[in-house]
Amino acid sequence: MLTIKNLSAGYGKVQVLHGIGIEVPKGQVVTLIGSNGAGKTTTMRAVSGMIRPTAGEITLNGKRIDGLESYTIARLGLAHSPEGRRVFATMSVVDNLRLGAFPRYTGARPKGDVDADLEKAMELFPRLKERRTQLAGTLSGGEQQMLAMARAVMLNPELVLLDEPSMGLAPILVDEVFKIIGRLKEQGVTMLLVEQFAAAALAVADYGYVLENGRISVHGPAAKLRDDPAVKAAYLGGGH
Numbered sequence: 001m002l003t004i005k006n007l008s009a010g011y012g013k014v015q016v017l018h019g020i021g022i023e024v025p026k027g028q029v030v031t032l033i034g035s036n037g038a039g040k041t042t043t044m045r046a047v048s049g050m051i052r053p054t055a056g057e058i059t060l061n062g063k064r065i066d067g068l069e070s071y072t073i074a075r076l077g078l079a080h081s082p083e084g085r086r087v088f089a090t091m092s093v094v095d096n097l098r099l100g101a102f103p104r105y106t107g108a109r110p111k112g113d114v115d116a117d118l119e120k121a122m123e124l125f126p127r128l129k130e131r132r133t134q135l136a137g138t139l140s141g142g143e144q145q146m147l148a149m150a151r152a153v154m155l156n157p158e159l160v161l162l163d164e165p166s167m168g169l170a171p172i173l174v175d176e177v178f179k180i181i182g183r184l185k186e187q188g189v190t191m192l193l194v195e196q197f198a199a200a201a202l203a204v205a206d207y208g209y210v211l212e213n214g215r216i217s218v219h220g221p222a223a224k225l226r227d228d229p230a231v232k233a234a235y236l237g238g239g240h
């Protein structure tokens with residue numbers, strides 16, 4: 001589904017990623033863990049076309065996407081739910097969700113039934129259903145985070161990039177977010193997940209990569225990483 005080979009990227013003269021490789025097979029959840037500043041968000045940005053890689057290759061279903069505009073990448077079915085609560089504050093919940101489906105109208109893939117998917121998203125995120133006409137800017141932080149996730153799902157995506165969906169959430173909402181990720185997985189949605197709660201991420205994921213200073217240090221089946229003493233010591237102490 002998604003193949004990242006030898007990817008390097010950064011900001012101006014600062015190189016953040018040094019030739020990383022990641023594989024996300026169809027129907028699987030792959031998690032990318034690492035400490036602050038390791039380059040996780042930068043990886044997500046490079047995949048979704050928000051920044052241009054300086055080297056390497058990214059393919060989605062065999063098609064090169066590195067160097068394409070982010071809008072074109074979205075039309076190919078790649079949805080990015082970015083870090084932070086990037087919702088359209090002055091629009092309602094429903095209108096935010098409809099905007100998420102917008103690239104479906106432009107013909108790169110079959111449009112499908114947007115209204116039916118809107119109702120499916122509401123079922124998946126009951127908190128949003130109750131607030132469908134509310135302006136997104138007046139939602140709580142956690143609800144905005146869920147709206148950003150739901151909007152990504154509205155693309156009817158081949159692949160979803162979830163960047164720290166639990167960031168800043170109260171523990172009860174963190175649990176809800178991970179339940180939703182589990183449900184999306186059951187529905188066959190392919191995901192690349194960046195999470196600060198490494199233990200919870202490895203519990204829902206099939207496979208994991210550890211990013212250290214812009215390089216992949218360890219990777220393997222999630223269950224194996226959970227038992228890896230070095231991973232345990234560095235990333236699984238205390239956490240969620």
Ligand SMILES: Nc1ncnc2c1ncn2[C@@H]1O[C@H](COP(=O)(O)OP(=O)(O)OP(=O)(O)O)[C@@H](O)[C@H]1O
Nearest residue numbers: 011014016034035036037038039040041042043083
């Ligand atoms: N827009 C930017 N301009 C310049 N440097 C940036 C920019 N965004 C990120 N960086 C730098 O790139 C490095 C990697 O950042 P990145 O956000 O990818 O890390 P991360 O692994 O997602 O960390 P965190 O867990 O803290 O979100 C950091 O040193 C950061 O300061």
